[in-house]
Amino acid sequence: MNVYLDYSATTPIKPEVLEAMMPFLTQQYGNPSSLHSFGRESRKAVDNARDQIAKTLNASPDEIFFTGGGSEADNWAIKGTAYALKSKGRHIITTAIEHHAVLHACEYLEKEGFQVTYLPVDENGLISLDDLKNAIKSDTILISVMYANNEIGTIQPIEEIGRIAREHRVLFHTDAVQAYGHLEMDTKNLPVDMISISAHKLYGPKGVGALYLRKGVRIHNLIHGGGQEKKKRAGTENIAGIVGFGKAAELAYIDVETHDQRLTALRDDLKNQLMEAIPYTRLNGHPERRLCNNVNLSFEFIEGESMLLSLDMVGIGASSGSACTSGSLDPSHVLLAIGLSHEIAHGSLRLTLGDMTTQEEIDYVVKQLPPIVQRLRDMSPLYEQVKEGNR
Known part of the structure; x- marks a missing residue:
């Protein structure tokens, strides 16, 4: 049996999404900027996808700007705000557990003379609203806090953060790449100025994302060139990708509640069975x-890493809390931020479910993982000490 449990990394394209994309990969290839009928067909398709995504956010279509993915949307929101408002202030607030698209963008800006405050999180991955309030200064221009963490799944109090930002007249951006498609987001009531989203996390194609930019918010362009996306994001549009994104977004929000209830039941079953079967295990x-x-x-x-390889050998695809960067193994910055030691962080596993996940697959993982963990522990000198009562 082959079991894919890495949906937070990427999702397969749904058949309905591929069907919507196919004409724009074959017959309908006009450039949307062209005035002839071929171009007009493509322009109509882009506008329709923009409408589809806007409806899922209860936003206006002219507040949706297509990008090459979630990372570009994050970079645009952060750098675009920084350069647009640098005469007002140079202080940015974010968190220690953001996606690297946010963290590395902030690190880049620090080299450009901006100051960044990285808020800590508690053992569950939540920021403190008091910490946020105390971090705001007279020259704070942006708060960027992810909606839900890509590694540990913790959902931040976005509405409360947004209210604090509004009270202090500070722009608020949220990386919602993991949350979009799972959580309802009503921009008419949610006090957020910018939202980053991506297609390939909700059964759409890779290489396309979007930035929701509230009307009236002015940020500098990240990519310069032609006049696409109302002169805010240059480059000939990825028509097929955008069409697929629109269809995937529409499908994701047909019945979010039922969808989430099904996945929650499978998630809890998997978690409970594994924690009961495997001692010395903690939920992150x-x-x-x-x-x-x-x-x-x-x-x-x-x-x-040993666990991932062993799971792969029995047909299970998952991801680890550890990441291999530049040839050296470093524990996850997220797991370290919630207080895990390097040793425990290295022994972490992320299992993320999706629309194609079945109860049969959950049962298969529960059968395969405990003996894998036991076999690896039997090779560990530290575990030997535990068994002998010396730890």
Whole structure:
């Protein structure tokens, strides 16, 4: 059996999405900027996709700007705001557990003379609203806090953060790449100025995303060139990708509640069975305020990479809390931020479910994972000490 449990990394394209894309990969190839009928067909398709996405956010279509993905949307929101408002201030607030698209953009701006405050999180991955209030200064121009964490699934109090930002007249951006498609987002009531989203996290194609930019918010362009996207994001549009994004977004929000209930039940079953079957295991992330499809567990006395390879050998695709960067193994910055030691962070596993996940697949993982963990622990000197009562 082959079981894919890495939906937070990417999702397969749904058949309905591919069907919507196909004409724009074959017959309807006009440039949307062209005035002839071929171009007008493409322009109509882009406008329709913009409408589809706007409806899911209860936004106006002219507040949706297509990008090459979530990372570009994050970079645009952060750098665009920084350069647009640098005469007003140079202070930005974010968190220690953001996606690297946000963290590295902020690190870049620090080299450009901006000051960045990285808010800590508690053991469940939540920021403190008091910490946020205390961090705001007279020259703070932007707060960027992710909607839900891509590793541990914790959902931040976005509405409360937005209210604080509004009270202090500070722009608020949220990276909602993981949350979009799972959580309702009503921009008419949600005090957020910019939202980053991506197609390939909700059964759409890779290489296309969008930035919701509230009317009246002015940020500098990230990409310069032609006059596409109302002269805010240059480059000939990825028509097929945009059409696929629009269809995927529409499908995702047909019945979010039923969808989330099904995944929550499977998630909790997987989590409960594994934690009962495997001792010295901890759940990472908030026990309740978490994405419906996310299970992140740490297993003491083993390394996540060995676990991933062993799971792959029995047909299970998952991801680890550890990441390989530049040839050296570093534990996840998210897991370290919630207080895990390097050793425990290295033994972490992220299992993320999706629309194609079945109960049969959950049962298969529950059967395969415990003996894998036991076999790896049997090779660990630290685990030997535990068995002998010396730890």
